[in-house]
Amino acid sequence: MISDNTSTLISTFYLGETIWGLDTLDAQEVIRVTEITKVHNAENYIIGIINLRGKIVTVIDLSDKLGLGQSVIGKASRIVIVEWNDEHIGLLIDAISDVIDIDKKNLTSAPAAMHGTRGGYIDSVYQADQKLIAILNIRSVLEVSEERRD
Amino acid sequence: MSVIDMNDETLLTYLEESREHLANIESNLLNIEESGADIDEDLVNTVFRAAHSIKGGAGFFDLSKIRDLGHKVENVLDMIRSREMIPTPEIINILLISFDKLKEMVNNPQFSNDEDIDEFVRALAGLTAETLPEEKKESVVGVVDIKLPDGRVIMQMNEFDYNQTVANNNYIYLVQYDLIKDLPGKETSTLDFYRNLVGIGTIEQTVTDFEAVGTLDDEILKTIPVYMLFSTVVKPDKINKLFELEESKITIIHEPPAAAVPETPVPVPVPPSVVETPIQVPPSVVEVPPVVAEVPSVDPPNPAPVRTAPKKTAAPEASSTLRVKVKLLEQLMTLAGELVLGRNELEESISQGDIKAITSGGQRISQVTSELQEAIMQTRMQDIGSILSKFPRVVRDLSRQLDKKMNLNIVGKEVELDKTLLEGLNDPLTHMIRNSVDHGIELPEARKLAGKNPVGTIDLRAYHEAGQVVIEIEDDGNGIDGDKIAAKAISKGLVSQNEVDSMSAKAKVELILLPGLSTAEQVTDVSGRGVGMDVVRSNLDKLGGTMEINSVMGKGSVFRIKLPLTLAIIPSLLVSVNSESFAIPQLNVEELIRIQPKDVKESIERLGTSEVLNLRGRLIPLVFLSDVLGIKSTYTDPETGEEMVDKRKQAIDRRAENKGEDDTIFDEVRGGQDRRYHAGSVLNIVIVSSGNISYGILVDTLHESMEIVVKPLGRHIKSCTEYAGATIMGDGSVALILDISGIASILKMSVVASTIQSQTLDEIEETKIGEDRQSFLLFRNSPDEHCAMPLELVGRVEHIESSSIQIVGGKRIMQYMGKGLPIIRLEDSAECNSIPDEDLAVIVFNGFGREIGLLAMRPVDFIEDEMLVDHTSLRQPGIMGSVIIDGNTTMILDVYEIVEKVYPDWTRDTTLTAPGASKANLPEGEKPLILVAEDSTFFRKQVVKYIEGMGATVIAGEDGEAAWKLLVDSERKVDLLVTDIEMPNLDGYGLVARVRADNKYADMPVIAVTSLAGDENMAKGKAVGINDYQVKLDKEMLLESIRKYLPVLV
DSSP: OOOSSSEEEEEEEEETTEEEEEETTTEEEEEEOOOOBOOTTSOTTEEEEEEETTEEEEEEEHHHHTTSOOOOOOTTOEEEEEEETTEEEEEEESEEEEEEEEEGGGEEEOOSEETTEEGGGEEEEEEOSSOEEEEEOHHHHHOOOOOOOO | OOOOOTTOHHHHHHHHHHHHHHHTHHHHHHHHHHHTTSOOHHHHHHHHHHHHHHHHHHHHHTOHHHHHHHHHHHHHHHHHHTTSSOOOHHHHHHHHHHHHHHHHHHHSHHHHTTSOOHHHHHHHHHHHHHHSOGGGTHHHHOEEEEEOTTSOEEEEEEHHHHHHHHHTTOEEEEEEEETTTTTTTSSSOHHHHHHHHHHHEEEEEEEEOHHHHOOTTSSSOOOOEEEEEEEESOOHHHHHHHHOOOGGGEEEEEOOOOSSOOOSSOOOSSSSOOEEOOOSSOGGGGOHHHHHHTSOOOOTTSOOHHHHSOOOOOOOGGGGOOOOOHHHHHHHHHHHHHHHHHHHHHHHHHHHTOHHHHHHHHHHHHHHHHHHHHHHHHHHEEETHHHHTTHHHHHHHHHHHHTOOEEEEEEOTTOEEEHHHHHHHHHHHHHHHHHIIIIISOOHHHHHHTTSOSSEEEEEEEEEETTEEEEEEEEOSOOOOHHHHHHHHHHTTSSOHHHHHTOOHHHHHGGGGSTTOOOOSSOOTTTOSSOOHHHHHHHHHHHTOEEEEEEETTTEEEEEEEEOOTTOEEEEEEEEETTEEEEEEGGGEEEEEEEOGGGHHHHEEEETTEEEEEETTEEEEEEEHHHHHTOOOSOOOTTSHHHHHHHHHHHHHHHHHHTTOOOOHHHHHHHSOOSSOOTTOOEEEEEEEETTEEEEEEESEEEEEEEEEOBOOOGGGTTOTTEEEEEEOTTSOEEEEEOHHHHHHHHHHHHHHHHSTTSOHHHHHHHHTTOOOEEEEEEEEETTEEEEEEGGGEEEEEEEOGGGEEEETTEEEEEETTEEEEEEOGGGTSOOOOOOSSSEEEEEEEETTEEEEEEEEEEEEEEEEOOOOBSSTTOBTTEEEEEEETTEEEEEEOHHHHHHHHOGGGGGGGSTTTTSSOGGGSOGGGSOEEEEEOSOHHHHHHHHHHHHHTTOEEEEESSHHHHHHHHHHOSSOOOEEEEESSOSSSOHHHHHHHHHHSGGGTTOOEEEEESOOOHHHHHHHHHHTOOEEEETTOHHHHHHHHHHHSOOOO
């Protein structure tokens, strides 16, 4: 969630050609793509698990999760580690951009859909010079759908 | 008034000891209650001593409220001990809540002196007064002044307590000492001083003389005089050895009278006198019953304020410390020493560059490390009993409060769990137990109306299964109405009608786990607090546990919690498929098998769409790990990220294809299109087992076995039941740990799905609950004749040549393991085709006290399913009925009938009266009458036939209710009950519980027949009163057992 101060820091990154933002408070760290162990039979958008200093971290293909199609891991790809409900989760992104200091006045509420994804995943939209940055609602992105096994 | 120094080590020791004393009191009191007038002195003594030492210490530290309450409790216990009082539930109640209060105060000693304990003291005093002779009653509320020689009243002591002390032939001293001058100067520490005192006597009270302390204006505190009332058997001339004080500071308040001195209390001719003060309360108040009624009681009309609204006390700090056995600690020390030695050795070797020495040093450290690891893990393991043992009290209190009757049976207290898990488990379990008491078990009247034993039963079981800890809470209550829950979930907008429509009954019941759903129609203060099972579930989630609910309306519910291996370090076997590594817990690994390509045909047989391995006669289903996980077998180099993503996509695609795919080992091996195996490659099979299920997993490569640390998986992967967790390998990479039971359940579902296609969904739903699954061995008698026999009966299956069978005296026999194995054929008793001479197998089974072989045609398969058996159409000697399997009418053989036909003389010794009179001569009335309860017609008929065959009269009912009716209506005494466990309406446990509850049948032997003869079931059965367990259709054992338990015939 965006804090209540008038200005806030947003980490921006690319998924394909689109630019996205994440409250810096949500992002713990950004790491290079390391060896990912696949988890077969898991949801499509789960790439696998990695060893983050002894912790097992699930890595999610953010692009896929947002319905933008699967990411292709390239040289610029990174994994953003976020903490959610006492668990560390990795978000695969295509490239990291800047950390920008934004004025909350320039934030508008999320449209029903943007960049081809559900509005529910977007917390708000920041209007920068020429482009729109969609700021993620990380909780709704990471919410595990209640699936029943039988 | 008093100052409690929470840093005082002596005090801390006392508190710690008190907590220990208090820990077991509850269960001891409950046991005392149970024994009633038949008092177990040791037990009462244990509780008495606990109260005594708590009181004694409290006296020393001037914790007056703890002391007073402790003293009162002690008095009551003393009377129980001396059999002046019989521990009725009411008395135990008062003791329990008093100990609760003590516990609360011991946990918060700083505030204990401000606690209001009047209610408790009055209740306890009421108890003591009740049993006292009339003339002594007054003493209960009377007070005795304790005076110094100069007449100053230093303290007061309850008269009754005083008399008790006096009656024990103790000296009572009033000791004056100074905390500043007298104690620190001594060589002994305060703790030792305290220990000495408590060791030889009782500190009745201590009072600090604040008047003498002076005010803060005085320069420095020079003196803190303390008066201690101390009772002991030590004589005045010895007492000062203990205190080392000036004689004038010790005043003798009471001296035990020499041999024949009049009764107590008597002012003793010693200067400081004891003066009885007038009774402060008019004697009429001492009338006892009203006093007792004022007690915080748990009787329903007057819900106890103390019980139902326990004060939120600060959580005891118990969790911040851990008790470790000294032996274990010493072991840790030794290992730490070893580690240091190893390090030194290694450092030296490194500095010298001696590779050989470095290697050996490394080995040594590795060895020590693993031992150290094990020892440290052990320190964390604790008995689950520590949390389970509080539940009898919880259940007892709650059930009294709710006016219900029930028993709680706890099995598996010794199961060890990691401390962290144990702590996290406490709340969910408590909540669930409360739920079972509140919502599960019905009121006694309702139970009676439902034909149940008015006394409900809750079973709490803990056991290890497949490397997991399973905790089950089972009640025989009203069950959970899935439809009601579903309706509520819909009304709250948690699920949609459509979703509910497609749900199984079980899934509906499990909706109870959804957040925001509380089922109690009336919110009670017991378990309905707006939060419910969803909290339990989220707690379990944190521990990495899962929960499953099985409930049958009117019959009861089972809540099953499975806790995974989290936090544990487990030995595991590493395997790989397609260069991906997986770990299989060693616990699940039965054996490793490599099959050479040329042997594949011999060893592996086909069953429907899958394969089974014939392992020394056992048929073991096989599964490709790559299929289970949906791994595309083509090797892809995972160097670049691109390919990884691609591969994942394909893996999913492949999984989808796989549903209709019928790829088998045969196709692969024979067809040469094998993706997985090249010519000359062998099959690597890991035979795994979990619970009763065994199967084989085919992998590409078997690696070494190693110790791995189990790490939990994230929430997003939780739903993948094929994994138990993940681990980090030596090179930093991550490997998944396979969950053998999870994979089994995934596979089992698919087996069921493929074999019951012909049945409509409704039928499945109908048969799901209470219906027995039956396993059959499938084979043929001739190419067109499909046969089956119950798998339970089968010992082994052997492939044989027809030439190895000899005919001796008209009977077939085969040399087998150095003995002659009698061979029977279906055609020996039934009209059917002759068995050909080729592709023969012998099915070896036990019967009539020996091994017998049935000739069959290969291949031999097995099936496990719910079967509808037709008992009439194909019935003939040797064939008990028929069933349709995979579209073939399959005859179910009665092998015993065939044997009887071939060897008629063998059957005689199974009759009841053998070897004496023959059964035919017994008049009807002298035959024992045996009642059989069994829901499946197939099994019922078989069991009845067996038992009738042994010369007994049999009556049989199709479920527990029917059997109960037969039992009650029977004109003759029923001699023995044979019952199934899983039955609709009233199951075997329920039936037996009802039988046992009725005095008329209390002595009747009960034998349970079941297809699930696990240890936990047996334990449960024993608990309700089942004498013996037998596997269904194991005729010999069953009849043997009946003979053993049948009362001797007159």
